Amino acid sequence: MLKVALKFFYPLLLFFSILFPGHSFAEKLNTDMSGSLRGITVIGESSEGEDYDSDLVRLRLKLTVERANWALNVTYDNEFYYGSVLSLTEFDAVRDISTDNLWNLKKTIIDTDEYFWTHSLYRLNAVYIRGDATLTIGKQGIKWGQGRLFSPLDFFGPVSPLAIDSGERSGVDAVRLEYYPADLSKIEAVAAFGKEEKLNSYMLRAAHNLRGMDIGLSGGKVRDEWVVGFESFFDVKGYGLRLEASCRNGVGREDFCMSVIGADGNLGSKLYVAIEYLYNGGGLGTETQGFDYSSEVVTMNKNFFGLSTSFELNPLLYFSMSLIHDIDGESGVISPSLIYNMLPELDVVLGTQFYLGGSEGEFGDVNDTYFLLATFYF
Numbered sequence: 584m585l586k587v588a589l590k591f592f593y594p595l596l597l598f599f600s601i602l603f604p605g606h607s608f609a610e611k612l613n614t615d616m617s618g619s620l621r622g623i624t625v626i627g628e629s630s631e632g633e634d635y636d637s638d639l640v641r642l643r644l645k646l647t648v649e650r651a652n653w654a655l656n657v658t659y660d661n662e663f664y665y666g667s668v669l670s671l672t673e674f675d676a677v678r679d680i681s682t683d684n685l686w687n688l689k690k691t692i693i694d695t696d697e698y699f700w701t702h703s704l705y706r707l708n709a710v711y712i713r714g715d716a717t718l719t720i721g722k723q724g725i726k727w728g729q730g731r732l733f734s735p736l737d738f739f740g741p742v743s744p745l746a747i748d749s750g751e752r753s754g755v756d757a758v759r760l761e762y763y764p765a766d767l768s769k770i771e772a773v774a775a776f777g778k779e780e781k782l783n784s785y786m787l788r789a790a791h792n793l794r795g796m797d798i799g800l801s802g803g804k805v806r807d808e809w810v811v812g813f814e815s816f817f818d819v820k821g822y823g824l825r826l827e828a829s830c831r832n833g834v835g836r837e838d839f840c841m842s843v844i845g846a847d848g849n850l851g852s853k854l855y856v857a858i859e860y861l862y863n864g865g866g867l868g869t870e871t872q873g874f875d876y877s878s879e880v881v882t883m884n885k886n887f888f889g890l891s892t893s894f895e896l897n898p899l900l901y902f903s904m905s906l907i908h909d910i911d912g913e914s915g916v917i918s919p920s921l922i923y924n925m926l927p928e929l930d931v932v933l934g935t936q937f938y939l940g941g942s943e944g945e946f947g948d949v950n951d952t953y954f955l956l957a958t959f960y961f
Contacts, residue, residue: 637664645659706724735841739757745936788812797817
């Protein structure tokens with residue numbers, strides 16, 4: 584019943600997003616419009632040994648309408664691809680705009696050998712706040728977990744630590760209820776719906792700060808598997824220590840657990856360092872072409888070490904580097920980058936990803952890439 588109601592909810596949201604700003608009671612509304620223009624250029628070599636260049640331009644427009652304790656959020660994207668990457672078989676994954684979500688809110692405008700243009704509703708949701716409770720209905724981004732590079736508890740469209748466009752979270756069609764029974768305490772329920780029953784997820788999470796330590800428990804069903812999870816965070820002399828784990832009853836595979844332990848903090852005034860160790864008991868033992876993400880992290884091997892650092896060269900320029908080492912397969916990836924806040928509204932990132940190791944490793948058969956990312960906010 585809830586899934587059917589959500590399916591008819593999106594047309595109503597679109598109707599009201601158009602109606603509200605021009606309605607006669609517009610003076611009672613708080614309306615905010617913003618956006619960004621992002622360009623991403625990637626140069627690399629395909630799995631078949633072909634050199635390629637890839638260019639993506641994304642125009643993102645955001646509309647937020649608030650009235651009393653209600654809010655409507657709409658984010659509309661146009662994405663335009665060009666470059667020799669369009670001729671590669673790897674680009675077929677981009678051309679396939681199908682989704683596991685309840686509604687496919689992405690459509691293709693142009694698909695040729697030279698250009699590929701899509702538009703989509705990246706976010707479309709309504710928020711209702713009453714007292715200590717917040718209800719969000721619609722397409723939304725949901726992040727659970729404490730990990731900096733890896734997170735066994737990030738069930739709703741997790742982001743790979745290797746993603747160049749790392750701020751992008753695909754989003755899920757969900758009903759989410761957040762309740763704050765006391766200071767530093769939270770109870771959360773999420774029902775996320777897919778186009779098939781086996782793709783639905785129903786999860787509960789409770790978090791509380793106990794004498795300075797954040798502790799969280801979660802459980803429920805992620806797609807067709809039952810899951811339980813635990814997370815904790817505490818501060819020791821300015822350094823954060825994290826632990827999180829989840830266990831699944833495998834469907835079509837053995838039961839397994841994943842866990843992450845990590846620490847992070849500032850060393851001096853300019854250097855930030857985070858380190859993590861990931862154990863993935865569900866490692867497939869077969870080639871995955873680097874990390875693959877759906878409702879979990881999917882890897883070939885089981886043991887990984889991660890390092891992430893950021894150093895302030897000056898107030899406008901940062902050097903950042905991440906490293907992931909596949910302990911079992913003796914392979915790894917190093918990703919250094921420079922981040923320049925060229926203008927208050929313009930950020931530029933220049934970076935690369937170097938893959939090391941043999942074919943038995945997680946990253947040995949992945950080719951190096953070089954990228955330039957620029958974002959203008961308005």
